[in-house]
Amino acid sequence: MNSFAIEADALNKTFRSKTGLWRTKSKSTVAVEEISFSVERGELFGLLGPNGAGKTTTVKMLTTLLLPTGGTARILGQDVVRETGEVRKHIGFAFSGSRGLYNRLTAVQNLRYFAELYALDPVVTRKRIPELLELVGLQGRGDDKVETFSSGMTQRLHLARALLHDPEVLFLDEPTVGIDPVGSRELRTTVRSLLALGKTILLTTHYMAEAEELCQRIAIVKKGRIVALDTPDALKRRISGDSVIEATVQTANSGALLDCLHVLDSRTKIEFKNNSEPEKLCIHTPEPARVMELLSPYLNPQYVLGLEVRNQTLEDVYVAIIQGEQE
Amino acid sequence: MKLRWGLVKQQAAVQFRVLTLDWVTLGLFVLQPATFSAVGMLLAHAAGNATPNLVYSVIGGGIMGMWSQLVFTSTFDITSDRRNGVLEVIVGSPTSLVDIEALRTLNNVLMGLVSLLLAFIAAMSIFGYTLNGINFWGAGISLLLLLLGLWSMGVFLANFLAWSRISGVFVDYLEMPIAFLCGFMYPIRILPHWIQIIAGFLPIRWALEGMNESLLGNHDLNFLLIHWAFSIGLSVAFILVTRWLQARVQDSIRLSGELSSI
Numbered sequence: 238m239n240s241f242a243i244e245a246d247a248l249n250k251t252f253r254s255k256t257g258l259w260r261t262k263s264k265s266t267v268a269v270e271e272i273s274f275s276v277e278r279g280e281l282f283g284l285l286g287p288n289g290a291g292k293t294t295t296v297k298m299l300t301t302l303l304l305p306t307g308g309t310a311r312i313l314g315q316d317v318v319r320e321t322g323e324v325r326k327h328i329g330f331a332f333s334g335s336r337g338l339y340n341r342l343t344a345v346q347n348l349r350y351f352a353e354l355y356a357l358d359p360v361v362t363r364k365r366i367p368e369l370l371e372l373v374g375l376q377g378r379g380d381d382k383v384e385t386f387s388s389g390m391t392q393r394l395h396l397a398r399a400l401l402h403d404p405e406v407l408f409l410d411e412p413t414v415g416i417d418p419v420g421s422r423e424l425r426t427t428v429r430s431l432l433a434l435g436k437t438i439l440l441t442t443h444y445m446a447e448a449e450e451l452c453q454r455i456a457i458v459k460k461g462r463i464v465a466l467d468t469p470d471a472l473k474r475r476i477s478g479d480s481v482i483e484a485t486v487q488t489a490n491s492g493a494l495l496d497c498l499h500v501l502d503s504r505t506k507i508e509f510k511n512n513s514e515p516e517k518l519c520i521h522t523p524e525p526a527r528v529m530e531l532l533s534p535y536l537n538p539q540y541v542l543g544l545e546v547r548n549q550t551l552e553d554v555y556v557a558i559i560q561g562e563q564e
Numbered sequence: 565m566k567l568r569w570g571l572v573k574q575q576a577a578v579q580f581r582v583l584t585l586d587w588v589t590l591g592l593f594v595l596q597p598a599t600f601s602a603v604g605m606l607l608a609h610a611a612g613n614a615t616p617n618l619v620y621s622v623i624g625g626g627i628m629g630m631w632s633q634l635v636f637t638s639t640f641d642i643t644s645d646r647r648n649g650v651l652e653v654i655v656g657s658p659t660s661l662v663d664i665e666a667l668r669t670l671n672n673v674l675m676g677l678v679s680l681l682l683a684f685i686a687a688m689s690i691f692g693y694t695l696n697g698i699n700f701w702g703a704g705i706s707l708l709l710l711l712l713g714l715w716s717m718g719v720f721l722a723n724f725l726a727w728s729r730i731s732g733v734f735v736d737y738l739e740m741p742i743a744f745l746c747g748f749m750y751p752i753r754i755l756p757h758w759i760q761i762i763a764g765f766l767p768i769r770w771a772l773e774g775m776n777e778s779l780l781g782n783h784d785l786n787f788l789l790i791h792w793a794f795s796i797g798l799s800v801a802f803i804l805v806t807r808w809l810q811a812r813v814q815d816s817i818r819l820s821g822e823l824s825s826i
Contacts, residue, residue, distance in 0.1 A: 252820070252821055253820075297652075297821075300656055301655075301656060301818075302652050302655060302656050302818065302823055303818050303819075303821055303823075304815060304818040304819045306819075322658055325656060325657060325658045326658050328656075330656060332649065332652070334649075336648055336649025336650075336824075337648070337649040337650060337652065337653050338648070338649075338650070339578060339582070339648070339650065340648065341581070341582060342578065342581055342582070346577070346578070346581065349574055349577075350574045350575075350577075350578050351653065351657070353568070353570050353571040353574040353575075353659075354571070354653075354654060354657035354658070354659045354664075355657055355658060355659075356568060356570075356571075356658065356659070359570055398653070
């Protein structure tokens, strides 16, 4: 048996559109370019990237909703273009926002309808709907219309809908967008419990903390291409084993701090976030002790108002990779 | 299509619930045929008829209402599903979109029967139309074929509607011309010959003439058999063309990304 649940090999997607009434012009937009990755069975894999990076387009190709213009993709060994019907039986997907449900029907009415699209046995459906509502924390709300639900509740109902036929592979496209912190945490707990049940999950998100907390491996996508792919820890090491020192400094005296740090070599990167008052000095360095030593004469309110030393986060890595790509 | 009773039931339940949520939507079944019937009678009076022709003016209004609702509800269903993201969920499931469209159209056609029934009741109770002398069998079989014709054309249009975000506009263009071509509210023989030839390609034109003539007391079996044969043949042709287009439309929308509204 193939150990990969999801395989993408040089996937491409170019959208073509026409503009103008008389002299029509064709326009091609490359949304995804040569994306390749594979996800092991039972793995939670993350796709990170800015808006318009091609994450959703990739997910839509993998879920058979879009045809690739190049490359191949397989789900559980089945080709998404040639074996569409078989692929659809084994996958579930939930996209962000309130789209994908009949808002004027109740949660149970929605789930009953979508269960029929997957040809679920009525006995199984009757048993499964309350179980899923409980799993996503919507027990007691099954007979309420979806239009009365909050964003978080709607998103959780999307997840229940995606799980109706107990799919082996789950695609979650920005599942926590627009959800409050408590709701996001609950959803993350649900995702972790699904992983414990052996599901393979592909998650796209903007939230680095979410990706860091949940994903076993992460691909960072920029302008339709994967620019980095590894475990969160390896990605952090890949940028460097740097520490980050963030100092809140008095604007008037910030020059003196910069002067004292000039002796550091090029491995240390100093960034001024001078769009705030007081200014923030962000130092990425492999030798935090040395930086602290240099800064120590200035650690008083005349120069430094606050100081934090921390390890690199995935967000630092993400920003470094995305900005590095831009440069 | 593997017909699953559960899917048939759930599809009907969803459409019925959405349609009966408010009186405005529900009123469409009454107001539209009533308007068409009223216009038909006014035109008949203006043409010098002291009493309106009940088959063409009143019952024709009901059929006009059925057709309008079919076009309206088919467009509404697919447009709102595309806007709400439900179209993606349907297409992403193992059930074929064409199967869903077929069931939806069937429900829309059957719900449209309410308009026809109301028009009949109005014709009998308000205008004194009697069933004396009508060809019951002819009218009944023609009505069934009219429903089949409406269904086959509706499925064809639904497939077309799924194809592009703007195809709803083209379908709106077709609503009145098809009603005009098929002679919903007047005998088709009064139309110019070349228009009758064009109308000859539409199954509902044949079923409708068979039904109208039966309601007017025509018992000529040959006349009816020819009309029924054309109606069945053209309905089957529409279904076959829809089946042939189905895979191409599905590939086209998955290539263009027009499954979603954004």
